Amino acid sequence: MGGKVYASVLGLVSPRPPVVQVIPLSGRYIPRPNDVVIGTVTDVQGTFWLLDIGAPRWAPLHMTGTPWKVDIGETERYLRVRDAVIVQVESLDPTGRIGVTMLGEGLGKLEGGTIVHISPARVPRVVGRDGSMIQTITRHTGAQIAVGQNGRIWVDGTPEAIRRVSDVLRFIDEHGHRPGLTERVGSYLRATAEAGPPRETAPEGAPHVGFAPTVPPEDETEPGGDRDSYDTQDP
Amino acid sequence: MGNIGAKDVPVLLSPEGLRIDGRRLDELRPLRIEAGALHQADGSAYVEWGANKVMAAVYGPREVHPRHLQQNNKAVIQCRYNMAAFSVDERKRPGLDRRSQEISKVIAEAFESVVFAEEFPRTSIDVYIEVLQANAGTRCAGLVAGSVALADAGIPMVDLLPAVAVGKIGGAIALDLKKEEDNFGEADLPMALVPQSGRLVLLQMEGHMTEEELSQALDLGVKGCRDIYEKMKQALRERYAPTPVPGALA
Numbered sequence: 001m002g003g004k005v006y007a008s009v010l011g012l013v014s015p016r017p018p019v020v021q022v023i024p025l026s027g028r029y030i031p032r033p034n035d036v037v038i039g040t041v042t043d044v045q046g047t048f049w050l051l052d053i054g055a056p057r058w059a060p061l062h063m064t065g066t067p068w069k070v071d072i073g074e075t076e077r078y079l080r081v082r083d084a085v086i087v088q089v090e091s092l093d094p095t096g097r098i099g100v101t102m103l104g105e106g107l108g109k110l111e112g113g114t115i116v117h118i119s120p121a122r123v124p125r126v127v128g129r130d131g132s133m134i135q136t137i138t139r140h141t142g143a144q145i146a147v148g149q150n151g152r153i154w155v156d157g158t159p160e161a162i163r164r165v166s167d168v169l170r171f172i173d174e175h176g177h178r179p180g181l182t183e184r185v186g187s188y189l190r191a192t193a194e195a196g197p198p199r200e201t202a203p204e205g206a207p208h209v210g211f212a213p214t215v216p217p218e219d220e221t222e223p224g225g226d227r228d229s230y231d232t233q234d235p
Numbered sequence: 236m237g238n239i240g241a242k243d244v245p246v247l248l249s250p251e252g253l254r255i256d257g258r259r260l261d262e263l264r265p266l267r268i269e270a271g272a273l274h275q276a277d278g279s280a281y282v283e284w285g286a287n288k289v290m291a292a293v294y295g296p297r298e299v300h301p302r303h304l305q306q307n308n309k310a311v312i313q314c315r316y317n318m319a320a321f322s323v324d325e326r327k328r329p330g331l332d333r334r335s336q337e338i339s340k341v342i343a344e345a346f347e348s349v350v351f352a353e354e355f356p357r358t359s360i361d362v363y364i365e366v367l368q369a370n371a372g373t374r375c376a377g378l379v380a381g382s383v384a385l386a387d388a389g390i391p392m393v394d395l396l397p398a399v400a401v402g403k404i405g406g407a408i409a410l411d412l413k414k415e416e417d418n419f420g421e422a423d424l425p426m427a428l429v430p431q432s433g434r435l436v437l438l439q440m441e442g443h444m445t446e447e448e449l450s451q452a453l454d455l456g457v458k459g460c461r462d463i464y465e466k467m468k469q470a471l472r473e474r475y476a477p478t479p480v481p482g483a484l485a
Contacts, residue, residue, distance in 0.1 A: 006394075006431065008351060008392055008393070009389050009390070009391050009392075010387065011389075025389070025475055026387060026389035027277075027388065028296060028297075028388075028389065056310075056355045056358040057297075057298060057357060057358055094356075095307065096357060096358065177475055
């Protein structure tokens with residue numbers, strides 16, 4: 001427009017002449033073919049399941065796209081609503097219909113674990129260059145991690161590992177567009193590893209008196225309280 | 236309504252040309268915009284504008300509910316403007332009423348004219364605007380909040396949509412009316428502008444103005460919108476500004 005180029009979405013301009021590229025900072029997941037994504041079942045039909053993969057529309061997973069021999073009407077025996085799966089985007093059409101398949105290496109139903117949601121724009125930062133970030137995280141925590149291109153990340157391992165991984169992921173989600181990310185994540189992981197039990201990661205200002213012989217399983221109250229105290233310290 | 240005598244009407248404009256809160260005729264109320272105020276939404280914004288407090292959340296593009304509203308060539312833009320029961324002096328009866336339905340409709344239509352809806356066929360982009368505290372000009376505050384929230388949600392748009400109301404108080408055209416000026420003034424003219432093209436996508440009027448006053452009001456409003464536009468862009472920049480990081484991961 002008038003010799004100027006305007007962006008339609010909020011993002012960072014990548015100055016690589018002669019092409020102007022805007023790297024979006026936010027937004028829903030826009031599927032691309034061959035993306036591996038993590039979704040949850042939202043509806044079960046006679047011959048297919050509908051998956052919520054965080055895209056503008058639900059993606060149908062047809063029974064022929066699974067490794068199982070499913071009879072018509074028997075779909076619910078394999079996947080039910082709220083089950084999590086890891087699938088690959090196979091086809092896209094101009095109306096936004098998304099075809100996904102479960103046939104392929106590393107694809108299938110996810111059992112156990114937790115799914116952490118982050119912005120799809122941050123996925124490259126979670127993976128890191130040639131997977132360096134994800135390797136750092138798994139090495140330090142021993143957790144099993146599967147990253148979907150749609151910003152859904154499946155984590156399995158000890159409760160402590162899951163907690164640390166989701167802390168790191170939440171941090172990357174909030175600060176992933178800033179430099180120096182890898183060092184920050186590395187130092188956090190080292191700090192929590194040396195400290196040992198999860199309660200030790202409590203920052204100063206929250207001194208805990210000795211060790212309770214039986215640590216209550218729910219630690220939510222304490223990290224929550226810590227975060228509050230931080231907010232008041234750093235307004 | 237009975238007889239509101241002349242002495243019950245507050246003096247809206249002092250002889251020096253100052254308004255009841257000390258503003259000049261072409262002055263906006265203080266405006267603070269925060270992008271990304273909510274976590275769960277795809278995009279969100281919080282606006283404090285004078286005594287107005289408005290929260291906006293954007294979800295989508297996502298599956299359309301109810302299904303029959305789905306359009307197979309573009310996204311539908313649904314908007315819900317709602318005032319909290321505690322947002323006004325007297326308790327407002329909660330829920331949809333004639334006024335909020337109208338405002339929801341005009342705001343949705345304003346957004347339709349800037350969003351590239353064709354990029355997301357058969358989906359819905361839902362804008363929720365909650366007025367927590369009202370002091371005149373809430374539809375404009377809602378538009379500003381909703382527009383920043385749409386940008387925060389990464390939805391492709393022609394432009395942001397600044398909005399402001401211009402009115403007539405004590406015979407003079409004034410920018411950004413507050414409650415008393417709206418209640419006792421002679422006219423109210425809310426508008427929303429597409430700054431890049433100069434197009435108005437929302438224009439309503441209550442009360443009376445002469446043709447001359449109208450064109451004067453439009454000029455004033457467009458000027459106000461351009462100031463608001465800068466603040467909206469600033470709010471979006473601040474959302475991603477490199478600030479010191481609090482917390483254990485610093």
